[in-house]
Amino acid sequence: MSAPAARPRGRTRYVVAALACGGAVIAATVLMFALSGNVQYFRTVSEAVTSQDDGRFKLMGAVVPGSRRRTDDVVTFELTDGKKTVTVRHSGDTPALFEDGAPVVCEGRWGRDEAFASDRIMIKHGEEYTPPKVDAGGQGG
Amino acid sequence: MNRLNIEEPTDTPGQLLAPGVRHAIGAVALVALAALALLGLWGAPPDDRQGEAMRLLYLHVPSAWLAYLAFFVTAVASVLFLWRRTRSMVWDRVAGASAELGVIFTGLTLVVGALWGRPIWGVWWAWDARLVTTAVLFFLYLGYLSLRRIPGEPEAAGKRNAIAALIAFVDVPIVHFSVEWWRTLHQKATVFNPELSAKIEGVQALTLWIAVIAFTLLYLYLLDRRYRLAVLEEGQAERELEQAIRERTGDAVAGVTP
Numbered sequence: 001m002s003a004p005a006a007r008p009r010g011r012t013r014y015v016v017a018a019l020a021c022g023g024a025v026i027a028a029t030v031l032m033f034a035l036s037g038n039v040q041y042f043r044t045v046s047e048a049v050t051s052q053d054d055g056r057f058k059l060m061g062a063v064v065p066g067s068r069r070r071t072d073d074v075v076t077f078e079l080t081d082g083k084k085t086v087t088v089r090h091s092g093d094t095p096a097l098f099e100d101g102a103p104v105v106c107e108g109r110w111g112r113d114e115a116f117a118s119d120r121i122m123i124k125h126g127e128e129y130t131p132p133k134v135d136a137g138g139q140g141g
Numbered sequence: 142m143n144r145l146n147i148e149e150p151t152d153t154p155g156q157l158l159a160p161g162v163r164h165a166i167g168a169v170a171l172v173a174l175a176a177l178a179l180l181g182l183w184g185a186p187p188d189d190r191q192g193e194a195m196r197l198l199y200l201h202v203p204s205a206w207l208a209y210l211a212f213f214v215t216a217v218a219s220v221l222f223l224w225r226r227t228r229s230m231v232w233d234r235v236a237g238a239s240a241e242l243g244v245i246f247t248g249l250t251l252v253v254g255a256l257w258g259r260p261i262w263g264v265w266w267a268w269d270a271r272l273v274t275t276a277v278l279f280f281l282y283l284g285y286l287s288l289r290r291i292p293g294e295p296e297a298a299g300k301r302n303a304i305a306a307l308i309a310f311v312d313v314p315i316v317h318f319s320v321e322w323w324r325t326l327h328q329k330a331t332v333f334n335p336e337l338s339a340k341i342e343g344v345q346a347l348t349l350w351i352a353v354i355a356f357t358l359l360y361l362y363l364l365d366r367r368y369r370l371a372v373l374e375e376g377q378a379e380r381e382l383e384q385a386i387r388e389r390t391g392d393a394v395a396g397v398t399p
Contacts, residue, residue: 095263
């Protein structure tokens with residue numbers, strides 16, 4: 001139903017459309033950098049220990065083998081990034097791959113007792129894929 | 142000859158691929174997809190850590206690859222349209238057809254990724270840089286497709302669309318390098334990482350390559366079919382316009398002598 005647009009109007013229209021698209025890209029980029037604290041999805045154990053913030057954040061590290069203790073609906077374990085180690089007290093479900101040595105992202109805040117109180121655990125798996133190892137030990141652990 | 146009895150524009154080809162080539166590509170794509178299903182579901186071993194869920198890799202990675210490829214083709218076709226020497230409605234149609242496929246495969250990437258994230262990460266979705274920039278990509282090109290529906294004089298509309306496609310393409314490298322530039326829950330690239338050393342081997346790697354080849358052939362086939370549909374749509378629109386003009390002028394003649 002559009003009347004054939006006069007030359008300048010047609011031009012204006014696509015300039016406006018292009019500007020709108022450009023604006024969308026810029027807005028998205030600005031949004032990402034404005035939320036820069038959240039652009040980095042997690043903090044390492046060392047960073048979290050150094051900064052000791054009050055608010056809620058995500059903490060990433062590897063589960064120290066043999067450190068998991070389960071009591072009722074709370075799991076306590078040690079989380080390390082190789083330099084620093086903290087105690088995490090997690091209440092809630094744990095993913096299937098929550099195992100010794102697993103790289104995990106815990107969401108929560110510092111508790112009063114120097115432990116990190118987490119209520120959500122996500123597994124950060126790596127980019128390597130390998131067939132199951134067929135060693136004598138089998139799939140223990 | 143022309144089953145739909147639609148007049149075709151005579152100055153541009155009605156399809157991208159010769160029928161023989163198209164049929165060959167379609168047949169090889171089917172065989173490759175069948176091989177992918179067999180290898181992906183049974184032939185390839187599961188992952189040591191992830192188990193059977195890892196098989197989603199054989200859908201997730203080729204879908205994401207196709208999204209990149211489709212948007213790249215849209216960008217190249219848009220440049221060819223903007224460049225005066227190569228300007229042709231062929232490139233405008235290729236850009237639109239490819240973007241449509243790109244949006245479909247971006248959507249598939251997001252859906253398969255969510256289905257994979259739930260059992261492995263423990264969550265369907267995470268607000269990390271890779272996932273957010275991919276969602277932005279999906280909506281940018283959805284916007285581009287809506288923009289293409291705004292009517293206008295073909296050349297002006299074509300230029301407008303091409304500029305929008307080039308702006309949207311900025312997000313493609315951002316999506317790809319997001320896992321290098323920012324910390325994400327999403328893994329880094331298994332194959333196209335900065336070191337270009339694949340972190341997958343043997344039958345698993347073979348299956349992944351077959352998946353990429355099968356999806357690429359499927360893309361070529363679908364691109365040709367979508368392009369053909371665009372030509373038919375244009376022919377139909379032109380025919381309807383002529384019909385409307387004919388009816389109008391007929392009415393005008395009738396109006397003179399009531």
